[in-house]
Amino acid sequence: MSDHKNIFRIQSVNKAFIIAVVINLIFISIETTVGLTESSLSLLSDAGHNLRDVFSLLLVLVSFRLAKVKRNKHFTYGYKKSTILISLVNATILIVALCAIIIESILKFHVPANVNGEAMSWTATAGIVVNGITAALLINGQKHDINIRGAFLHKLIDAMVSVGVVISGLVITYTGWNIIDPIVSLVIAIVILIPSVKLLIESIHLSLDGIPHGINIEDIEKIIKNTSHVIEVHHIHIWPLSTTENALTAHIKIDDISYMENVKYEIKNQLEIAGINHTTIEFESNIFKCDDTRCNIASPQN
Known part of the structure; x- marks a missing residue:
């Protein structure tokens, strides 16, 4: 909304x-x-x-x-x-x-x-x-x-x-x-x-910033995963900003970083329909990976 x-x-x-x-x-x-x-x-x-x-x-x-x-x-x-x-x-x-x-x-x-x-x-x-x-x-x-x-x-x-x-x-x-x-x-x-x-x-x-009533985290994860070029999603956090507005942060791995803006636009539109108004996304690719504390350039594969 x-x-x-x-x-x-x-x-x-x-x-x-x-x-x-x-x-x-x-x-x-x-x-x-x-x-x-x-x-x-x-x-x-x-x-x-x-x-x-x-x-x-x-x-x-x-x-x-x-x-x-x-x-x-x-x-x-x-x-x-x-x-x-x-x-x-x-x-x-x-x-x-x-x-x-x-x-x-x-x-x-x-x-x-x-x-x-x-x-x-x-x-x-x-x-x-x-x-x-x-x-x-x-x-x-x-x-x-x-x-x-x-x-x-x-x-x-x-x-x-x-x-x-x-x-x-x-x-x-x-x-x-x-x-x-x-x-x-x-x-x-x-x-x-x-x-x-x-x-x-x-x-x-x-x-206590619990997931708002009417929002299912599995459904949200499915929405993100079904978006084109998305390989993986993790570190999803959903909480209420008010009684009518909700926020989300997530780490999303995509197959091609050049599609980042298109993927972000599509995900934000889909999540807004699902009742999440403010979305912050951390993108990852094969050369840019994040763990629980930080994001780093991935080491070359042997």
Whole structure:
């Protein structure tokens, strides 16, 4: 993916994120007010989670801005890596918040509060609409960026959880079983915890320069080997520059050094299609060979 395409994509989702932040802040205010008035732990815990999601959306917007900052003498790739760090921060904060909700829910089992089931249902119904709209705004961008995918996943899950709150509100209204409130709160936390752990693992993986999701090193090696004049490829290293850009370095042996520029051009085009934006190649031939530490002129064969 070329740089100008990445910038275009970032600009296209900026407006979606701003709209998502505004409508979610309005909903959080309503949900918190109803939760406090009606003593609903489910609504308060969901409001707290939604507030964290808004913070997450704002952090993603900041990462988009940092990703566009030009490189300088101290940061030769600019601040692209900040997008990965922000993803890691978001996943960590979310898991900490979920642990707090789980503890509070367990404590609430001992003294369940009286809850207005009807108020829960109406508020959660509004949550389904808000979270559904937010997820729809992010559905396109989530295919290409871990930060956007995280935000999309959370809001989609929130919409599903709101359905559960509606059901619990109806149960309380018609049966008076207030114990269902902490049960739903606990289920909410567990449902959100599973994808959050996966997001944390992927963020740590990218932070440690692991091969990005969706890129297979065997496939990359095959692409290079199938290029004309390529005899051998080794010392392949692939790592993420950001949540949307990846880099590769490799040593490639070719049969005729005069075709070097043509081979390089073809390989870079093929790798860009495969999702690798920045490629650095060290060419080798029969008279120019590299080992793990250096490259030398090969000794004549006897």
